[in-house]
Amino acid sequence: xxxxxxxxxxxxxxxxxxxxxxxxxxxxxxxxxxxxxxxxxxxxxxxxxxxxxxxxxxxxxxxxxxxxxxxxxxxxxxxxxxxxxxxxxxxxxxxxxxxxxxxxxxxxxxxxxxxxxxxxxxxxxxxxxxxxxxxxxxxxxxxxxxxxxxxxxxxxxxxxxxxxxxxxxxxx
Amino acid sequence: xxxxxxxxxxxxxxxxxxxxxxxxxxxxxxxxxxxxxxxxxxxxxxxxxxxxxxxxxxxxxxxxxxxxxxxxxxxxxxxxxxxxxxxxxxxxxxxxxxxxxxxxxxxxxxxxxxxxxxxxxxxxxxxxxxxxxxxxxxxxxxxxxxxxxxxxxxxxxxxxxxxxxxxxxxxxxx
Numbered sequence: 001x002x003x004x005x006x007x008x009x010x011x012x013x014x015x016x017x018x019x020x021x022x023x024x025x026x027x028x029x030x031x032x033x034x035x036x037x038x039x040x041x042x043x044x045x046x047x048x049x050x051x052x053x054x055x056x057x058x059x060x061x062x063x064x065x066x067x068x069x070x071x072x073x074x075x076x077x078x079x080x081x082x083x084x085x086x087x088x089x090x091x092x093x094x095x096x097x098x099x100x101x102x103x104x105x106x107x108x109x110x111x112x113x114x115x116x117x118x119x120x121x122x123x124x125x126x127x128x129x130x131x132x133x134x135x136x137x138x139x140x141x142x143x144x145x146x147x148x149x150x151x152x153x154x155x156x157x158x159x160x161x162x163x164x165x166x167x168x169x170x171x172x
Numbered sequence: 173x174x175x176x177x178x179x180x181x182x183x184x185x186x187x188x189x190x191x192x193x194x195x196x197x198x199x200x201x202x203x204x205x206x207x208x209x210x211x212x213x214x215x216x217x218x219x220x221x222x223x224x225x226x227x228x229x230x231x232x233x234x235x236x237x238x239x240x241x242x243x244x245x246x247x248x249x250x251x252x253x254x255x256x257x258x259x260x261x262x263x264x265x266x267x268x269x270x271x272x273x274x275x276x277x278x279x280x281x282x283x284x285x286x287x288x289x290x291x292x293x294x295x296x297x298x299x300x301x302x303x304x305x306x307x308x309x310x311x312x313x314x315x316x317x318x319x320x321x322x323x324x325x326x327x328x329x330x331x332x333x334x335x336x337x338x339x340x341x342x343x344x345x346x
Contacts, residue, residue, distance in 0.1 A: 046235050076295070154331040165296040
């Protein structure tokens with residue numbers, strides 16, 4: 001903690017000074033403390049020094065901090081990723097981040113809902129499939145999500161890949 | 173800036189003030205100051221205010237800082253990535269992060285050893301391969317353990333193994 005060294009000179013004899021005189025001197029002391037101690041960082045003040053989503057996205061400020069909650073807003077951060085079994089049906093269980101749900105539409109065809117959505121449809125999806133020779137590609141893209149197609153590397157027909165994995169980059 | 177205001181404990185319209193009363197009031201004032209001004213965060217105390225691994229993985233705290241050492245623990249941070257030449261043999265030279273070793277196990281097949289293992293095998297790998305000729309190739313993930321996985325590159329339409337010019341991959345997980 002910063003410390004202040006303060007001396008007060010009473011204009012009156014302190015043993016007989018009036019309360020008004022003391023109040024004035026304490027008021028002067030407070031003014032002195034306020035003018036002497038600079039603004040400094042404390043635990044409760046951390047949120048005030050945390051970067052806003054806009055500052056994280058712009059990635060240019062050197063006067064604010066990243067927090068666990070806002071780190072993902074940085075331009076270099078992926079916004080979502082997941083790994084799921086394409087052989088599942090209906091609403092698919094997955095491991096990941098930034099993904100609300102994954103559903104199977106048909107054989108080798110899936111929809112991904114992002115949470116939160118992207119700011120525009122100009123974002124990046126990279127995906128890779130498991131299995132012996134499968135590969136994948138993305139289909140239609142909206143701000144809310146996108147579709148995935150999984151294919152056999154042998155005849156390029158759609159098939160349920162055992163493990164489909166993707167990442168998403170862009171702005172939210 | 174932190175600000176102090178005079179606690180209203182000195183109001184008295186009459187009477188004289190003794191030295192003992194002054195001492196008491198100064199003590200009260202010191203207590204007031206100590207309770208008002210929180211400890212300052214300095215360079216040496218910053219570690220006490222940085223996010224723990226658990227806080228980074230949860231990714232919701234806004235009252236702690238992200239440190240350089242802890243940034244990688246965020247779920248949106250890549251845990252490993254690399255770029256290497258697919259035609260190399262044996263132990264493959266690579267540029268990357270979070271990867272200990274890459275070995276070409278056979279045509280189009282590469283084993284990757286991660287520097288830090290994941291908590292489970294439930295992590296995601298995405299990769300791309302590139303060719304100088306007109307062949308279309310695609311990387312494929314084979315066996316996958318907590319700290320090891322295989323990349324298999326095939327030629328599309330024939331599904332035969334292929335050594336591509338370059339392989340790039342990135343790994344995400346917790």
